[in-house]
Amino acid sequence: MHPAPSLIVFTVLSGLGFGLLAMLGLGLRAPVGWAAFCYYALGYGLAGAGLLASAFHLGHPERALLAFTQWRTSWLSREAVLSLATLLALAPHAAGAVFWSTPLPLLGAIGGGLALATVVATAMIYAQLKTVPRWNSWTTPGVFLTAALTGGALLAGLTALAGYLLAVLALALVAHWQVGDLRFASAGSTMGTATGLGRLGGLRMLAPPHTGGNYLLKEMVHVVGRRHALKLRLLAMACAAVVPAVLLAVSPGSYTGAGLALVLHVAGMLAVRWLFFAEAEHVVGLYYGRRGELSD
Amino acid sequence: MTDQPRVELSPKLFDEVRQTTCYMCACRCGIDVHLKDGMVRHIEGNRAHPINRGVLCAKGSAGVMQHLSPARLRAPLRRTGPRGSGEFEEITWDEALQTAVDWIKPLRETAPEKLAFFTGRDQSQSFTGWWAQAFGTPNYAAHGGFCSVNMAAAGIYTMGGAFWEFGQPDWERTKMLVIFGVAEDHDSNPIKIGLGKLKGRGARMVSVNPIRTGYSAVADDWFGITPGTDGLLILSLIHELLRAGKVDLDYLIRYTDAAHLVDGRPGATRGLYLRDGHGKPLVIDRRTGAPATWDAPGVRPDPGAEWQGHLTVFRHMAERYLGEDYAPDAIANRCGIPAERIRTLAAELARVAFEEEIVIDQPWTDFRGERHDRMVGRPISFHAMRGISAHSNGFQTCRALHVLQILLGSVEVPGGFRFKPPYPKPFEVHPRPHGACKAGEPLAGPHLGFVRGPEDLLLDDAGGALRIDKAFTWENPMSSHGLMHMVISNAHAGDPYPVDTLFLYMANMAWNSSMNTSAVIEMLTDTRADGDYVIPRIIYSDAYSSEMVAYADLILPDTTYLERHDCISLLDRPICEPEALADAIRWPVVEPDRPGHAGVRGFQSVLLDLGHRLGLPGMVGADGGPAYADYADYMVRHERRPGVGPLAGWRGDGKQTGRGAPNPGQLQRYIEAGGFFVDHIPEEAQFFKPWNAAYQDWAVSRGIYDAPQPYLFNLWLEPLRRFQLAAEGHGEHQPPEHLRARIIETLDPLPIWYPAFEEAAVDHAAFPLHALTQRPMAMYHSWGSQNAWLRQIHGENPLFLPQGVWDAQGFREGDWARVTSAHGEIVVPVALMAAQNGQTVWTWNAIGKRRGAWALADDAPEATRGFLLNHLIHELLPPKGDGLRWANSDPVTGQAAWFDLRVRVERVGPREVAEPLIAAQASPVGRGPRVVRHGGDWT
Amino acid sequence: MTALPDRTEKKLGLVIDLDTCVGCHACVTSCKEWNSQGYGAPLADVDAYGAEPVGTFLNRVHSYEVTREGASPMVVHFPRSCLHCEDAPCVTVCPTGASYKRVEDGIVLVNEDACIGCGLCAWACPYGAREMDAEAGVMKKCTLCVDRIHNEELAEADRVPACVKACPAGARHFGDLGDPDSDVSRLSAARGGMELMPEQGTKPVNRYLPPRERDTLTAAPMSPVAGDATGFLGWIDRALGRL
C-alpha cells in the first residue's frame, strides 16, 4: 500500500493523543489545574491534529460529517463516532480537573475506555481488510493498541508503565512482522485465484491493461525492497521500543531520558507506520503480476 | 429499502442522434453520434448497420476524443522554418489554394509527371484517382503497395477477389476457420463478430501466426510458424491433401482451370493454356478423349489428361506438389512446426471439408445452364492478411493459400469463403494500367490496373519506368496498387526522374508509413547545391498535427470525420456483405469550427476546388464555374458510366438501385436511412457467384458489371507465365538482363515458395531473429496517440523477446536492448513473451512518436519509450555489389516486405530514452490541456 | 446505509467469456465514454497529453500468459471491472453510506453526493474495481450502466451496459444471475463460470467463463491414395468414375 504521509502522521498522532487521553481518563495520571490543562491540551491537540491530518486524505472533507452515520457497519464511521464520543465524554472530566481540580472519575473512565476503543476502531479499519492480508490479523489492533498505550504512558510520564509497555510493543511488533510475513500466502489469494486461470498452468502478466498509470497502482501497489525493509524494521524496532526501553531502564526518573525515549519512540513509530503501509500488499497487485513477494 | 438514494434511471443524455460512418479506421462501421446542444456527446454502434451491427471497437468508442483532439489543425499553413522544424504561419484558404495552383498548374502544362500525388487509406480512391487522371500525371497511387497488395492481387488474379473488402468466411456456417497472419485486419469488427459466432457454436478456429495475441490467443489451435515460411506450410498441406486424394474434383472440373491443357511445346507459347484457333482454352473431353473447348456444351473435362505431350494444370500440380520437397517432414524445421502437426492439420481440413459437408436446399442454375437442386458446401474457411502478404514471397504465398481453398472446394460455397459485391470480379475485367502522359491532357485511363503480360508494362521506349514508383516495370510487373513506399526514395534519387511537387494526402510518410524513417527524413530535408530542396515542393493534407505535417511546405487542413461528407462507394472499397450490396456516406454531423482560425475544409471538396482552378476536365462546368459545388454535390451528380455514380442507393426517382440518373434527394435518403444503403442479393444468387446465372444477372442489374462475367478460377496463372516467357527470351518485350533469372525463378504460374529476399541476403549468424510489428486493436497507426483515452492503453511499446533470447542474455524486467538490422540500430525497452515463435521478436506498430508532434508534451512516453521498428527496415535490399538498387519488395507486385526484417538483439540494461531520438518539432497547434473531463462541460 | 440488503430482487451482472475475449479494449473505452456523461462526475484524465497520463477507467483489460507443461503457452485477455458482489466489503466499510447495494437489482453503486473520497472502499475491494477520480475527488466504479439498462429514453435493445453493446466479439453477457433460468445463468452453468477469488468471501455476482482447452487438434491420419504422380493418375481415374 502507498505509505501516504497523511495516513502515517494521522495514525501516529492520533494514537499518541488517544493513548494519552486514555491514561488521563483512566486516572493513571490525574493532574489538576495548569498541569491538567497542559496534559489535556496535548491529548486533545494530538488527537485533533490526527483527525485533521486524516481529513487531508479525503477528497471531500466538507462532507466529513456524513462519516458519523454508518457506525453500524463501518469501522471508519465507528472510529469517527468513538473519537468524538471520547472527546465529548472526557470534556467534563477534563474541565473538572482543570478548572475545579475535581475530575469526574466515572466519566473519565468512560472516556478513557472510549479512547482505547477509538484506537481499536482505527486499527480495525485496517485489520478488517481481507484484501490486505498482512493487516488482516489480530496483530494489527495489537500493535495499534500497545503503541497508543505506550505513547500515552510516555507522554503521561508514567515511565515505569511505559517501560513494560515498550517491551510489550516490541513483542507486538515482532508478532506483527512474523505473522504478517506469512499472511499473504496463507490468505490463499494468488494470481490464479484472482483470474481463475490458475489451473491452466504457470501464470504471468504479459501486459498491463494500460501503459499509463492509475489510482490502484499508485494507491495499492507499492513495492519495497526486501533488504531495505529489513533494515528499516531493525531501525524502527530500535527506535520505537528497544532504545526507549533501555533509556528508561538506565536513567530512571531522568526527564532527559524520558524525553529522549518519547522522541525516539515517536520517530520509531513513524517508521513502523511507514512499514505498516509500505510492506502491506493488496491482493489487487496480483492482477498486475505482483505475487505477494517483496522485490529484492 | 427506503433510504436507498434515488438514482435517475432514465436520464436523457442527448437531444439528437445523427447516424454516420466511423473513421477511426478503415473498417467503416455505422455509428450513432449522440449530440447535446450541438456538441458531440457520445458515439455508439448503429445496430442496423451491416458492418458492425451495433458493436464498436475501442477506437470507435473513443471517437469523441479524436474529434476533440488538441492536435486538430485549424487553418492552412505555410512553412516558415526549415523543413521538419514544424514552424508555420497560418494563411487563408485563398492564399493556400492559389499557392497550390501556382506550383502545379505549370507542371500540368509542361510535364504532368512532375506532380506525384499519393494518398493513404482515404477511401476515396475512385475520386482521387479520377482527379489525378484528369490532371494527367501518371504518378498516382494509394497506400496499397506498402500495405497488402500481395493479398489483393493474388486473390484477384487467382479467383477474382481476396479477403477483407473482397470477401469473408461464411461466419454463419463455417465449421473450421484457419487464419494466417492476421492481427486485426481492416475488417476489424466483422472478424470479431464472426469469431464470436464461431465460439458460440463451438466451431474450431486455427491461427497460423508467429505470435499468440489477439485472435491467435483465442484460437483453439495455434501454429507458431517461423515468419516467411507460410508458403511452404500451405504447399505441404496441399501435398498431403493430394496424396490422400482429398480434393474436390467435381468442383475443380466445373469451376477452375484444373482440366485445361497447358501447352507443352517448346517455344513462345510453352506453359500457356493450349488454345484452339479462336483462342479458347482446350480440355480433353472424357466422353471422346479428344480435345474440346472448355465451355463446349456437355463437355466433361478430364483433369488427369495428357494429350500429345500437353498436361493438364492438375497434372502439373500433382507433379510438383506430390514431390518429397513438400512433404511435412521436409519442411517442418524450416517452418518451425512439427511434421505431425502439419499432417494433423491437413487431415482435419479434409475431414471437415469432405465429411461435414453442408447442404442448403436452394436450387440454382450455373452459367452453363445446368440446374442444381441444392447448394453443397465444404465448411472450411480461411482468412489471411499481412502476415503472409508483407513478405517478398508474399504474392506466391497468398496464391498458394487460394489454391488450397480452391482444392478443398471451399470458395463461394456454403460454409466456405464468400465474396462480397462488387466481387467476384476476375482480373480479366479489371482495367489495365495507364501511364503515358501528355502535357495539358488527362491520362488515357486509370493509373492502376491488372497487367496481362509484358505488353501492359508502363515503360518508355528506352525501357525506363513511366512512373516515379516504378510500378508495372520488370522489377515488379504486377504492381496493381503502385509502390507508395518507393516514392520519396525514388524522387530523392531522381530515379527514374526527379519530380517537382509531391502531393500527399493522409499518410504519415515522414514517420510510421515509411520504411527507413530516419533516412526518409533526411531525403525530405536534403538540399541541392543551389540550396533548394532535392524534392522541391511538398503539399500535404492532414487533419492533425502529425510528423508529416512538419515536413511539408503547404498544409491543406482536413476536417475530422464527423465534420465532412465522404462516400464509401461501390466504385471503391464498399462495405458490402456476401448477402448484400451496401454503401454508405459520411456527412457533417457537426460543422467544422476552429474559432479564431481560417478553418478547415474537407479535402475532397478542396480537390474539386483545386481542379476547377486548374481547369481540369470534368471539374469545370459549362459556365466556366466549378462543375461541382463540393464533394457532396459530386457524390450525387457524378456519373462514372451513364447511370452509375458513387452511390448506388436511391438513384433516379429514388427507387432505382445501382443504375439510374442522379437523384438530388439522394443524400437526404441516405441520412434518413442511417447513413447507408443495403440491397439484398436474391437467395438463389447467394453462393457460387462467379458461376451462378442469377447472381450474374443481378450484378448486371445493379451496375456492377455491364454484362454477365462468369469465369473459372486460375490455378495456373498465365500472366505470370508470360513474364517468364519474356525472361526466357520470347517476345518483343524483354526484361533487363539482371532481372531475367529472378523473373524465371519467382514468377511461376503455379504457387511456389522461395526464401524471402532479406532472409536470403543477410548473414543469419549476425541477424538470427525475425522482427515483426503487429497492429494494436486499440490504436490506429499513428493517429491514436492524440487520443487521451487510447494513449493511456498504448502509450509506449516494448519489444517482446522470446524465452530463449531472454534467458540466453539474462534479461530482466526493466531492461532495454540494442536492436540491429543490416540497415540500422535502435535502443528500446524489452519485455518477455513466451507465446511466440522462438526466432521472433515483435512490437506494436506505430506507437513511437516524434517529440512535438500530435500536440503531446515533449517528454510524452510515446516519444521517450515508444519506438518505431521502421528505422531498421530499408526500402532497398542490402547492396549486392552490382551497383543496382534492389527494392525490398515482392518481385511480382512490389509489395513492401516489412516482415522480412532480420535483427540481432543485445541487452544494454536499463535506459531512459529510446534511440534514435529525433529532434523535436514545433507544434503548430500548441499543446493539449492538462486535464480532460469529457462530459464535464455538461454536468 | 452501508448495511448490505439481506437479499436483492435480482442479481444483475456480467458473464465474461475468456475463451472469446480478444483483448480489443472496446469495453474499456465504450465504458469510459458512456460513464463520462451519465451517472455522476465525468471520468477525468490528468496529464492527458503529457508524460504521465492517469485517467479513471471503470473497466480495464489485462493480458496474461499461461505456460504449460508439454503444450505451447497461451495468452488470455482478461477484462476487470466490478463484480457486484453479494457480500460486498466495499459497501460495509463505507463510513458515509455513499457506497450501497441496490435492493432491486443488486447493483453496487456510489452515491457521489455522499462520498467523502476516503478511499477505504477501494482498499476493501479485492478486484481493483474502484478508482478515485482525481478531479472530482469521489470514488468511481462500474455502475453496471444503471442509467442505460433501465433507461426508457433508449431503445429496448440498447438497454444493456455500454461495454456489452460495444464488445465486438460478443464476449460479454448481461443478465440476472439470480435467476437460474436466465440466459446468463445457463451460459455460466454450461461453461463452468468462475468466481474470482472466492477465498475473499465476497460472493461475486459476475462470472468468468474459462478459456476452452487449447491445441487439442487431433485427426486420424489420412491414407495415401498415391505415392507419386503416376499413382495419382489412377486415383483421378477412379475418382472421376465415381462423379
Ligand SMILES: Nc1nc2c(c(=O)[nH]1)N[C@H]1C(S)=C(S)[C@@H](COP(=O)(O)OP(=O)(O)OC[C@H]3O[C@@H](n4cnc5c(=O)[nH]c(N)nc54)[C@H](O)[C@@H]3O)O[C@H]1N2
Ligand atoms: N486497430 C487497428 N486496426 C487496423 C490498423 C491499425 O493500425 N489498428 N491498420 C489497418 C491497416 S492499414 C492494415 S494494412 C490492416 C493490417 O491487418 P493485419 O494484417 O491483421 O495487421 P498486422 O498487424 O500487420 O498483422 C500481421 C500479423 O501477421 C503476423 N505475421 C507476421 N509475419 C508472419 C508470417 O510470416 N506468417 C504468419 N502466418 N504470420 C505473420 C503478425 O504476427 C501479425 O499478427 O489492419 C488495419 N486495421
Ligand SMILES: Nc1nc2c(c(=O)[nH]1)N[C@H]1C(S)=C(S)[C@@H](COP(=O)(O)OP(=O)(O)OC[C@H]3O[C@@H](n4cnc5c(=O)[nH]c(N)nc54)[C@H](O)[C@@H]3O)O[C@H]1N2
Ligand atoms: N513497421 C511497420 N510499419 C508500417 C506497417 C507495419 O506493419 N509495420 N504497416 C504499413 C501499412 S500497411 C500502412 S497502411 C501504413 C499506414 O501508415 P500511415 O498511412 O502513415 O497511417 P497513419 O499513421 O494512420 O497516418 C495517416 C495520416 O493521416 C492523418 N489523418 C487522419 N485522419 C485524417 C483525415 O480525416 N483527413 C486527413 N487528410 N488526414 C487524416 C493522420 O493524422 C496521419 O498523419 O503504415 C505502414 N507502416
Ligand code: SF4
Ligand atoms: S473498426 Fe472501430 S475504428 Fe474501425 S470503423 Fe469500426 S468502430 Fe470505427
Ligand code: SF4
Ligand atoms: S467487485 Fe469490488 S467494488 Fe465491486 S462489489 Fe465487489 S468488492 Fe465492491
Ligand code: SF4
Ligand atoms: S470513498 Fe466514498 S464511497 Fe468509498 S468508502 Fe469513502 S465515502 Fe464511501
Ligand code: SF4
Ligand atoms: S457495465 Fe457499464 S460501467 Fe460497468 S464496465 Fe460495463 S460499461 Fe463500464
Ligand code: SF4
Ligand atoms: S470488448 Fe469484448 S473482446 Fe474486447 S476486450 Fe472487452 S470483453 Fe474482450
Ligand SMILES: [Mo]
Ligand atoms: Mo495498411
